Amino acid sequence: MNAPSSPPSPARTLRRLFLTLFLRGRTSRGLRKASAPKSVGSKLTFILVIYGFVGSMMALGFMGKPVFSLSLYLHSMTLVFLGMFVASSAGEVLFNKDEADILMHRPVTARAMLWAKIGVLVEVSLWLAGAFNLAGFLVGLTSAETWWLYPIVHAISTACQALFCTGCIVMIYQLCLRWFGRERLDGLMTTAQVFVGVGAVLVGQLGPQLIGRTGLKMEVANVWWICLLPSAWFAGMDDALCGTGNRSSWIMAGVGLAATATVLGLAFGKLARDYEMGLQTLNEASSAPRGRAGRRRWIDVLVKAPPLCWWLRDSISRASFLLTAAYLMRDRDVKLRMYPGIAPMLVMPLIFLLQGNRSQQGVSPHVMGGFDGYAVAFSGAYLGLIPMLALNLIRYSQQWQAGDLFRVAPIIGPSPLCDGTRRAILCFLALPALVVFAVFVYLLGRGSSQLPLLIPGIIALPIYALVPCIGGKAVPLSLPTEEAKSAGRGLSMIGVMLISGLLAAGATLAWNYGWFKWFLMGEIIVTITTYAIMRASLAGARWEPID
Amino acid sequence: MRQMISVKSLSKTYGSQVAVNDLSFEVPAGQILGFLGPNGAGKSTTLKMLTGMLDPTGGTATICGFDLRQQTLEVKRHVGFVPESGAVFESLTGLEYLEMVAALYAIPEEAARARIRQFIAFFDLSFETLTDKLLGAYSKGMRRKVVITSALLHNPPVVFFDEPLDGLDANAAVGFKALIQTLAREGKTIVYSSHILDVVERVCDRVIIIDKGRLLVDGRPEELVASHGSGTLEHLFTQLTGGGELQRRAEDFAKTFRP
Numbered sequence: 151m152n153a154p155s156s157p158p159s160p161a162r163t164l165r166r167l168f169l170t171l172f173l174r175g176r177t178s179r180g181l182r183k184a185s186a187p188k189s190v191g192s193k194l195t196f197i198l199v200i201y202g203f204v205g206s207m208m209a210l211g212f213m214g215k216p217v218f219s220l221s222l223y224l225h226s227m228t229l230v231f232l233g234m235f236v237a238s239s240a241g242e243v244l245f246n247k248d249e250a251d252i253l254m255h256r257p258v259t260a261r262a263m264l265w266a267k268i269g270v271l272v273e274v275s276l277w278l279a280g281a282f283n284l285a286g287f288l289v290g291l292t293s294a295e296t297w298w299l300y301p302i303v304h305a306i307s308t309a310c311q312a313l314f315c316t317g318c319i320v321m322i323y324q325l326c327l328r329w330f331g332r333e334r335l336d337g338l339m340t341t342a343q344v345f346v347g348v349g350a351v352l353v354g355q356l357g358p359q360l361i362g363r364t365g366l367k368m369e370v371a372n373v374w375w376i377c378l379l380p381s382a383w384f385a386g387m388d389d390a391l392c393g394t395g396n397r398s399s400w401i402m403a404g405v406g407l408a409a410t411a412t413v414l415g416l417a418f419g420k421l422a423r424d425y426e427m428g429l430q431t432l433n434e435a436s437s438a439p440r441g442r443a444g445r446r447r448w449i450d451v452l453v454k455a456p457p458l459c460w461w462l463r464d465s466i467s468r469a470s471f472l473l474t475a476a477y478l479m480r481d482r483d484v485k486l487r488m489y490p491g492i493a494p495m496l497v498m499p500l501i502f503l504l505q506g507n508r509s510q511q512g513v514s515p516h517v518m519g520g521f522d523g524y525a526v527a528f529s530g531a532y533l534g535l536i537p538m539l540a541l542n543l544i545r546y547s548q549q550w551q552a553g554d555l556f557r558v559a560p561i562i563g564p565s566p567l568c569d570g571t572r573r574a575i576l577c578f579l580a581l582p583a584l585v586v587f588a589v590f591v592y593l594l595g596r597g598s599s600q601l602p603l604l605i606p607g608i609i610a611l612p613i614y615a616l617v618p619c620i621g622g623k624a625v626p627l628s629l630p631t632e633e634a635k636s637a638g639r640g641l642s643m644i645g646v647m648l649i650s651g652l653l654a655a656g657a658t659l660a661w662n663y664g665w666f667k668w669f670l671m672g673e674i675i676v677t678i679t680t681y682a683i684m685r686a687s688l689a690g691a692r693w694e695p696i697d
Numbered sequence: 698m699r700q701m702i703s704v705k706s707l708s709k710t711y712g713s714q715v716a717v718n719d720l721s722f723e724v725p726a727g728q729i730l731g732f733l734g735p736n737g738a739g740k741s742t743t744l745k746m747l748t749g750m751l752d753p754t755g756g757t758a759t760i761c762g763f764d765l766r767q768q769t770l771e772v773k774r775h776v777g778f779v780p781e782s783g784a785v786f787e788s789l790t791g792l793e794y795l796e797m798v799a800a801l802y803a804i805p806e807e808a809a810r811a812r813i814r815q816f817i818a819f820f821d822l823s824f825e826t827l828t829d830k831l832l833g834a835y836s837k838g839m840r841r842k843v844v845i846t847s848a849l850l851h852n853p854p855v856v857f858f859d860e861p862l863d864g865l866d867a868n869a870a871v872g873f874k875a876l877i878q879t880l881a882r883e884g885k886t887i888v889y890s891s892h893i894l895d896v897v898e899r900v901c902d903r904v905i906i907i908d909k910g911r912l913l914v915d916g917r918p919e920e921l922v923a924s925h926g927s928g929t930l931e932h933l934f935t936q937l938t939g940g941g942e943l944q945r946r947a948e949d950f951a952k953t954f955r956p
Contacts, residue, residue, distance in 0.1 A: 163800035167786070174788035174831075248784035255748040255780075256801045257773040430751055 164266035206285035217393030221385035241486040260426030275312040307387040317413035324421035343490035470570025499529035527657040530607025531650035534614030541618035553628030564622030606657040622691030698725040701886040706756035718910035731901035732890040739910040777848035781859040787833030802851035816846040837864035898930040
């Protein structure tokens with residue numbers, strides 16, 4: 151932020167401001183500029199490296215393949231990563247509660263603020279998209295039908311896609327604001343983000359499979375509905391300009407450009423006034439929605455009734471349980487981080503179940519070998535991801551400084567708080583997800599015969615839920631929100647998926663070879679032992695000093 | 698005398714809830730207006746409307762002759778505002794924050810730096826702290842000083858203060874009170890909203906008390922106190938806003954703490 155000698159324009163100042171805020175995070179405590187250890191910028195660098203690596207691995211599998219297939223794959227995956235990134239960042243960037251008091255009385259228009267914020271989102275999106283497609287630029291040159299222009303054309307189509315993706319999400323926010331108003335915006339923003347995240351994962355998962363199923367020769371003439379996929383529009387650009395150049399590719403390229411222009415025009419032009427209204431109303435006190443008081447009473451009744459009253463005998467755990475439940479249901483900031491973060495993860499096992507179901511149709515158990523029902527067992531084991539992710543995310547809040555209350559209270563360590571939060575997450579997130587998975591397994595035609603395969607995952611659930619609590623780290627709402635943008639979390643999730651995969655493989659083999667009950671008994675013993683050790687460790691945790 | 702703030706039938710409603718109801722008043726140049734009311738009376742909403750942060754539902758207002766609805770940007774260029782929240786971007790250093798604010802008002806860098814140095818000297822801030830530490834690490838008082846500086850940096854003719862003394866130590870508060878009195882003598886118009894009534898009584902030339910969005914009284918503090926036979930502004934305030942029983946209620950409540 152070294153200012154030049156003449157004053158920069160307000161637009162430039164705002165863009166630089168929002169980029170700085172994005173990279174450093176919006177809140178800090180006790181940090182010096184030079185040694186801000188939790189700078190989002192350094193994490194972003196790490197994320198760019200990871201993106202580059204993952205993108206390279208994916209692109210290398212397409213050496214010498216047709217341009218459209220490679221581009222469709224790259225654009226599909228870029229859409230997944232960008233969609234999830236923009237969906238999770240847009241809420242905080244676009245609607246920050248403190249911002250109104252700082253900027254709204256300055257001589258800048260809401261439109262200028264919107265443009266500056268969008269500029270930052272697009273800029274960071276382009277970095278991510280660029281890192282992800284880095285290898286793809288070169289791999290495209292190995293295709294027999296392409297020529298040297300591919301890296302340039304693919305860079306342009308990727309930039310268009312980044313603009314389209316960002317514009318779509320901003321537009322969804324603004325339309326929610328316009329149609330449903332401030333009172334319902336919070337819930338709708340969460341829902342919109344959930345759908346964007348789920349949609350992005352679906353496109354990312356289904357796109358590559360479609361490519362594989364059509365023998366890497368996907369064309370609109372063969373698969374007409376492919377033109378409905380946004381990633382296909384931008385792949386069409388690549389194919390039109392430096393691939394086959396056929397008519398369908400040109401049509402899709404045209405659709406892509408028209409869609410991008412329309413979305414940008416709506417998001418940044420027509421709906422800018424709605425954004426101004428949204429900013430104004432963000433700081434206004436609003437009356438509580440109807441039914442909120444009733445919801446609170448419902449939770450109170452639940453906590454006082456068996457079995458929860460047996461489970462929450464300690465008053466601190468009970469208070470923590472109620473606090474977590476209230477924030478899971480009411481707080482815009484928590485909901486915007488929690489549900490869009492979890493929903494795309496939940497889609498994965500459902501896709502897995504669908505695939506498992508399809509592969510079993512017409513295939514005898516003999517052909518399936520010992521892995522018949524693996525998808526069901528994996529879904530159960532995958533449940534552990536929910537408390538892990540949720541307990542990680544519930545620690546962050548815009549009101550994190552209020553978390554000092556826990557340290558002021560006569561509580562020797564964070565253990566009882568973690569207990570309450572853990573139980574709330576298991577009750578309100580893991581249990582409903584288990585029911586959804588079970589219903590899904592039942593409806594997919596397996597009936598109740600394979601439902602027991604969910605049990606190994608259920609048994610392991612308490613262990614998964616204790617992992618984020620180790621050292622007393624899962625204190626609810628006690629950390630600033632920018633620390634939630636952690637690349638490390640993604641890596642730990644990959645670890646959980648691997649363990650879930652192994653657990654599911656063991657359970658499936660045991661199921662198919664007739665020693666399932668012995669497997670369960672062994673798992674119960676291991677779980678109880680591990681649980682006891684982890685609980686003892688958690689009980690001994692003490693408050694860490696505040697930096 | 699030129700009226701710097703002119704408010705006519707200003708209203709703000711949220712659905713059926715009325716926050717500000719048909720408020721009208723004028724403030725001439727060089728006057729310090731105390732803007733008082735109990736919690737939820739509509740003070741902050743009024744200030745936010747007058748600084749262009751919120752659109753009024755009804756009525757009009759002009760600031761320095763600029764229409765609040767039609768010339769919002771001009772109004773914003775001519776006002777400074779210290780919001781009650783004292784919000785800042787915590788991940789900027791104090792200097793970065795003030796330079797950012799200066800750029801939004803198109804103040805050249807050299808002029809901005811010189812002005813910032815003047816404020817640093819006045820508020821006894823260290824330049825190293827301002828350049829090195831992020832605002833999130835500042836004490837509440839230091840942060841408030843930065844917010845006050847950011848409101849005055851562009852030398853606005855009209856300044857709105859919403860609880861400006863919150864977090865300031867006694868010396869800084871004394872200095873600040875002297876500052877706004879001097880600024881008013883130099884011709885600036887100041888609207889001062891606070892719950893610290895004895896300060897308002899000493900500093901302000903004129904006082905407005907509102908409740909439930911409506912104007913209750915408007916006049917010089919000593920005249921208002923005399924006309925209502927209240928003794929002090931605090932008594933007048935509690936008399937008008939229904940706080941007369943507070944002493945007895947506080948005593949009754951304190952008795953519940955007896956072992």
